[in-house]
Amino acid sequence: MSDVDTLIEQVRQEAEREPFPIDVDVYKAAGKEPTQPILYAGNLKSQICFFGRDLGRDEVIAGQPLIGAAGTLVREGFYWAMHHQKPKGRKDLNSVCDRVLLTNTVPYKPPGNKAYETKVKERFRPFIARLLVIHWQGNQIITLGTEAFKWFAPYGAKGEINKFFQSSDRFTSKLKVTLTALDEQGIPYQRQVTLLPLPHPSPLNQQWYEKFPQLLQERLNEFEF
Template identity: 45%
Template sequence: MQPSDSLRAAFRREAEALDGIDLEAYRQFDRDPLEPVIGLGPREASIGFFGRDPGRQEVKWGEPFVGSGGQKVREGLYQALHGEPLPDFEASIEVGRHVFWANTVPYKPIGNKAWSMAVKKRFQPLMAELLVKHWQGRTVITLGREAFLWFGIHQAREVRQALEAFWQREDRFEATHRTTLALENGQCATFDLAPLPHPSPLNQAWYKRFPDLLEARLKALNVTAFSAMP
């Protein structure tokens, strides 16, 4: 699945006026800096992963979640589906075809610094449209605090407060949170968020625990149910 032509064009228009895209990285890999790195997956995929933004490897391959942190996610997904360790990079790409992928902003920032809230707000309507209108699944494994709290951007105050309160819970990486995501036109959808810490090696507090937390999440969400998919 790829974004509709109109949605892809909208992403490109926003990117034209976006300061902070790592143009050097796009030039290094001969990639178009206006092209969003989303990856998506099957429209009918029951599970989605939602992260912060692409990094250098994502730009290189034009695929989301393929850098060091993303590979931790794909390793866990492969283990859950096949019951054995991930054999190689090609297998990590192929296993990603079973799920849906998206980020708060689909462009690599300079220095891999998180995009500002102003930038996330600019792209939120487009990403929300992608989730609500172009994907049929409603269970999202969010990676890190920013990805989880993104679901409160441009939403009602009580939605934002509920997300903030859930993030303060000690069991936030085991429990799930149901929230409604509304578009500017009033169309909305309800999502079950299953947060996990960000899998970056820089996240020393959680990095070593991430594989076990992901394994538990995937088991609880019965991800192995589609292990027989081609």
């Protein structure tokens, strides 16, 4: 069992330790065990991470984050940045996983697609932090939506994350923070990362949905492919 497999098993054990809201019906319909986390997809050696809020129905069925309507927009944009052409199908969309890490604030699907309460996010924070600090090797995190960006508040100066997100140029500016995590022996690790926030690419986000593809390309133009 690899180190990251051990991490996934520890997340599952934590999920079984005490009940919390999970959309059990969706997992059962997909033939999946509700407490088995869908922690990440992609390449742990990649430089770029897309960080979302939590899983949806399509993600549970596929067994990987960011593959529903919103995730498809992200993957299409990344594929375009790499190849300057549109993906032809699911194989092309999945190929972006060679170059990115995809994960969320909580590796489970909440009932009704409502954001998890803070206490649930905090319960799983140590595992997400360990993934980003100890297992992932990159340092550029594109956050998708308010919930995803504000997950990083504990790693900035007091009030820094909220103040940054209130600025009019938040979707073109960057913010560096230092993530911290403890390994299984309680040894501390840290990693400085750059946050590049974007709006959530949901069709329900009427203010930003049409603008999202261009904003994503502007973010990705900063990287070499």
